[in-house]
Amino acid sequence: MGVEISTNVDTTAVEKRSVGDAIWKGALCRCPRCGKGKLFRSYLKVVDECPACGEEFFHHRADDLPPYIAIFIVGHVLVGIMMHMEMVWRVHPMTYVFTMLPLAVILPLAMLPSIKGAIVGLQWALKMHGFNPAHREVAGQ
Template sequence: MSVEIGVADKRSVGDAMWKGGLCRCPKCGEGKLFRAYLKVDRTCSACGEEFFHHRADDLPPYVAIFVVGHVLVGLMLHMEMVWRVHPMTYIYTMVPLAIILPLLMLPSIKGAIVGLQWALRMHGFDPDHRDPAQPEYP
């Protein structure tokens, strides 16, 4: 059974992910998406869109680790091929980068994933097809 979505109800995945990546409401782009570092707000302060339906769970850390891991391994391989690098150089440079970079990326990645879920009407973001087992946010 497929559900037809009207032209007025279409949601742009790219725009929603971009707005979410900027830590803004994926619907209006005005209100803040987070109330704390990685705590998604219940609703948008500007348009009232509900966010408590999101289920980003473990995907943002996996994406952050995947990206940072590839960047750092590529950088380490390049450094080994171009220069003679003392092993302690990696301890002093790569370990802090491996800790700091994912922490810096996590809010934007989580925001983009919440935006993706909103645009695709996943996990209760479609008011017409909410899971009756999922309670309303207190």
């Protein structure tokens, strides 16, 4: 009296997805699948599908994680620099306004596309949010 579970998933055509390669290709702002097509159509707008291989990317849900990571990294770097400057030299507070404030704005903005690409690559490699061929979302839903 065994229970039989049947699935309609075709297990013969399972695509191997390397997490490291997908993150690296995404960080280079390229398609995590083929590495040839551009991942972004503008600054942070992900293409709906890869122009080279046709992989769909409208499934991605990077949301607030890329800015959080960028601010986390830049904040730690700048606080470390500021602490070092205070221990080594006597720094006028306006020095921070003219140096650290612009860096606190420019550095996260420069890092965001690569971080978002890496997050999309991670989601693709782990088959999250519709990247699993067995559980596809329909475009526009």
